[in-house]
Amino acid sequence: MRVAIIDYGSGNLRSATKAFERAAREAGIEASIELTDKPDVVAAADRVVLPGVGAYADCRAGLNAVSGMNEALVEAVENKARPFLGICVGMQLMSSRGLEKTTTEGLDWIKGDVIEMTPSDPDLKIPQIGWNTLELNSPHPLFDGIATGPNGLHAYFVHSYHLAAANPAEVIATTDYGGAMTAFVGRDNLAGAQFHPEKSQKLGLALISNFLRWKP
């Protein structure tokens, strides 16, 4: 199995790559993890991962700057329906629009806007940085065997914005930060985590293993 992690100048790419390698090894999955900026590698991959840190507009510009990458994403994810995982801003880019600093068009795979979080408790800090638990709204193969809820495993978050999805059914999991913030979205072969699976120890490695096994 060929897993393409898209390198478009954003993100802690080494840790993402290492986490996927480790998860594959522990799960006994034969996978070659390729960190790549080559559209043909992405178009031909069996699974595609889009990481991302920073501002929405900058990440979108970075992705657009790689010639042919948007087309390769459409080919792999829309036409061939390969399993796709977006991470952090990579997940936010799945939305219709990002409203951080300016309005930026996203990939429009999950309808909705990425908006600033406004926690009900004014004492809560922005960005949300640290470990929080997840509330699963509906079962999803990527959460198989992962304990969620207040006593479940923790995920590592670093974000000031979240994806306000138009269709609540596409919000698979939320996290409580002065209200329910979108933590995980999904539909068909598309999945996206606002948190960082590659930094979330137990929960993260389990989720990545599930992604590698996933047959949507």
Added chain:
Amino acid sequence: MTLKARVIPCLDVKDGRVVKGVNFLDLVDAGDPVEAAKAYDLAGADELCFLDITASSDNRETIFDVVARTADHCFMPVTVGGGVRAVTDIRKLLLAGADKVAINSAAVSNPDFVAEAADKFGNQCIVVSIDAKKVSAAGEANRWEIFTHGGRNPTGIDAVEFAGRMVERGAGELLVTSMDRDGTKVGYDLELTRAIADSVRVPVIASGGVGDLDDLVAGVKQGHATAVLAASIFHFGTYTVGEAKRYMADHGIAMRLD
């Protein structure tokens, strides 16, 4: 369900080696920062901080190797500080596997660097490290001043006001170290921590002076920090990270114990 307070062990690294030997567990090489990082990872540390105090620029490359080898084994957030002065420094650290960088003296000498770094890598990636000393006399209103060069050089800059300016420039988090307390084991300067934490929207990490676990509890409850950093109590095996987290949980602070 809520965001948990973080416990962050900090390792001082010089020329690729831990400065004071780390005295816990059965490390193969107590001077290897990566061995220490792996042990802290297993012990449940919520994040890890490397402070590079390498003096010679010739040996600056050593920290990249330390960070890269850590990222091979530890799937937890890593912050690296010390000698971060240019966008290229940050890019190299992030590519090696760091998640955040802590900017210290460069933030004082060139505040625009913080803005440039935040624009390029996102606010979430930029921690501004504030080293402050109390300069108000007894009986006066509290006042703290920024010091550079390990607390030797006064700058005349008010610490609370500086904190606000750094957040405006794009700092996503502040690491607040009391230079009066650093290494004393008498506890954080809680008034300093709280003065800054209450004046900014971003998370504050308390640092400098931890002697026992009550100090960690006080850092959150009285200092209003969302994360607590400590070095020697963990290195010397006085307490484990796990003990610290359980103690904080027993004192009513929401902690991650999985």
